[in-house]
Amino acid sequence: MVWLLLLAAILACSRGDSQVTEIVSSSSQPTRVFTNTPQPSATPTATPTEEPPTPTLDPIPVRISPTPDDIRATPQFRQNSETHVVRYGDTLNYLAHRYGVAMGQIQVANGLQDPNLLAIGQILVIPPPTPEAPGPSYKIIPDSELVYGPSAVDLDSILRVISPESSLANYYEEVDDVMMTGPEILQMTAENYSVNPRLLLAVLEFQSRWVRGDSEDIGFDLFPIGWYDQDRIGLASQMYWAADQLNAGFYRWRAGWLGPYVFPDGRVVPPGPGVNAGTVAVQYLFSQLYSVEEWRKIVDENGFSLTYESLFGDPFSGSIEPILPPDLAQPALSLPFEKGVMWSYTGGPHSAFGNSGPWAALDFAPSSNTPGCYPSSEWVAAAADGVVVRSERGQVIQDVGQDGNEQTGWVLFYLHIDTFERVPAGTYLQVGDRIGHPSCEGGISTGSHLHIARKYNGVWIETEGAFPFDLGGWVPKSAGYAYEGSLIRGTEELKACACRADYNQISH
Numbered sequence: 001m002v003w004l005l006l007l008a009a010i011l012a013c014s015r016g017d018s019q020v021t022e023i024v025s026s027s028s029q030p031t032r033v034f035t036n037t038p039q040p041s042a043t044p045t046a047t048p049t050e051e052p053p054t055p056t057l058d059p060i061p062v063r064i065s066p067t068p069d070d071i072r073a074t075p076q077f078r079q080n081s082e083t084h085v086v087r088y089g090d091t092l093n094y095l096a097h098r099y100g101v102a103m104g105q106i107q108v109a110n111g112l113q114d115p116n117l118l119a120i121g122q123i124l125v126i127p128p129p130t131p132e133a134p135g136p137s138y139k140i141i142p143d144s145e146l147v148y149g150p151s152a153v154d155l156d157s158i159l160r161v162i163s164p165e166s167s168l169a170n171y172y173e174e175v176d177d178v179m180m181t182g183p184e185i186l187q188m189t190a191e192n193y194s195v196n197p198r199l200l201l202a203v204l205e206f207q208s209r210w211v212r213g214d215s216e217d218i219g220f221d222l223f224p225i226g227w228y229d230q231d232r233i234g235l236a237s238q239m240y241w242a243a244d245q246l247n248a249g250f251y252r253w254r255a256g257w258l259g260p261y262v263f264p265d266g267r268v269v270p271p272g273p274g275v276n277a278g279t280v281a282v283q284y285l286f287s288q289l290y291s292v293e294e295w296r297k298i299v300d301e302n303g304f305s306l307t308y309e310s311l312f313g314d315p316f317s318g319s320i321e322p323i324l325p326p327d328l329a330q331p332a333l334s335l336p337f338e339k340g341v342m343w344s345y346t347g348g349p350h351s352a353f354g355n356s357g358p359w360a361a362l363d364f365a366p367s368s369n370t371p372g373c374y375p376s377s378e379w380v381a382a383a384a385d386g387v388v389v390r391s392e393r394g395q396v397i398q399d400v401g402q403d404g405n406e407q408t409g410w411v412l413f414y415l416h417i418d419t420f421e422r423v424p425a426g427t428y429l430q431v432g433d434r435i436g437h438p439s440c441e442g443g444i445s446t447g448s449h450l451h452i453a454r455k456y457n458g459v460w461i462e463t464e465g466a467f468p469f470d471l472g473g474w475v476p477k478s479a480g481y482a483y484e485g486s487l488i489r490g491t492e493e494l495k496a497c498a499c500r501a502d503y504n505q506i507s508h
Helices: 007-011 092-099 103-110 155-159 182-193 197-208 218-222 235-254 277-287 292-298 304-312
Strands: 020-025 082-085 123-126 171-175 178-181 343-351 359-366 386-392 395-399 410-415 434-436 450-456 475-478 485-489 492-495
Touching: 082 092, 092 103, 092 123, 103 123, 155 182, 155 197, 171 182, 171 235, 178 182, 182 197, 182 235, 197 235, 197 304, 235 277, 277 292, 343 475, 343 485, 395 434
Parallel strands: none
Antiparallel strands: 020 171, 082 123, 171 178, 343 359, 359 450, 386 395, 395 410, 410 450, 475 485, 485 492
C-alpha cells in the first residue's frame, strides 16, 4: 500500500532562497527602503539591462599565471540537430545550458510562442551549437580559493577589508524575519553554499564597489551583483544567485563538463585550454552578466583579477592544492536516524544547496501518514562521531575531522532540523546520538524531512564517483535526474520517491 505525500514538497528541499521583505541602510548613509520601490527595467529572462563599469584601481603588477592544468581534449560539438523529450522540471533556460545553445535558437526551431510554456512529453528539436573562439586561458584563482575551505578559517581577518564607510558595512536587510547586516549576509552565503567569502567580496567590489565605498548607481542599490532580476532584489538574494553560479561552473568542470558558456544574448564560447575549475567558476559567473567582448576583458589578467589582488593579494600564494588529497577516503558513516525506526528514502542525488550545486545530497523522511510540514517526534541521529560546529537556520554542521573547524576535513551537513530540541553548537556527538527532529526549517519545502550532504575542505562531495556516499553499506545510484535514483546494498535496492511506499522504506 502506498501513502502518497506531496511530490513537489520535498523535491524543493535544498533551495536556499529566502524571502526578502525589507532592505534598509543605517543612519550613517542616506536611508534606503526598497520594498515596493520601482525597479529598473528587466527582460523576462533577467538579462542585465546595463553593465557595471570596470573599477579603476591603482596599477598592480600583473601576476604570471602558474602552470596550467592538464589541457583537456578539444570538445567536439554537435553538427546536427537532436531531439529532447521534456520532463518534469525542464525549462528552456536549463535546456539551453545543457545543450550549449541559445534559448532563442530552441524557441525558433520549435516555433514556441511562449518560452515559459513547456509540456511534459513534448518533443523539442535542439539545433547544434555555433561556438566562437575559446575564452582566455589565464588562471584567475586556484580551486582552493573557490570553496569555503582551509584558507577561510580566519573569517575575521577576511572581513577586515570591508571599509567602515562602505555600502556593505552600513547595509541591513530582513531575511526570513531576521534583520541582518551586510557582513552577516556575506557569512551566511559563504556557509550555506560553501563558497569562499574572499571571492564573494571580490565579486561584490568589482561589480558595485560595495566593499570599499558606495556605488553611485541606484541600480546597484537594488541589484549589487548586477543581476537585474525582479525576483532577486537585495544583497541576500543577489549573493545567493552569485554563489549558485560559481558552484555551477566549479562542480560541472570538475565533473568533466567542457562548456561552452552560454551568454545572455545566446552566443556560446568554449573555455580556454588549461583552465582549472576555480577559474571556470569565475568565468561562468561573469558569462551570465556581460557580453562576450566585455567578458573576455574581465576574465583576462587585467580584469577581475586586479580587483581580487587589490583586496587579498595573489590568490595562488600559499594556496592549498590539491584541495582533495589523492589518498582521501570517506570515514565510516551510519544511516542518519535511530535504530529500529522505519524511514522513507524520499530524494536521490540532488544539489547540496541552491539550484545549481553538485549532487551531493540525499533526502530521508520519517514514515508517516501525515503530509506536509508537520511536527515530527522522530529523531535525526548522528551518522558519525564529531563535534557540532554550527547549529542554526535549520542546519546542524558536524565536524567529523575532529579539529573543530567547518572549513577543514570531513564535515556532515544536516538540513531541515527543527529549532525545538535541536542539538546546540559545541556538543560532541557519537554515532546514533540525537541531533533534532526533521522539519521544513532552513529552506523551501512543504514536507518534513532530512537533507544530508558531505564536505571535505569545503568541497561538496558528490554522492557518486570516487567517494560514494556510503551510509551503513547503502550506496546511492542516480537515475540521471535530480532526486531520482536508488539506494543499493548488496542485492537490495530501494527506489527514491517523495512518498511512503514498500519500495523506499529503510531502517538499520
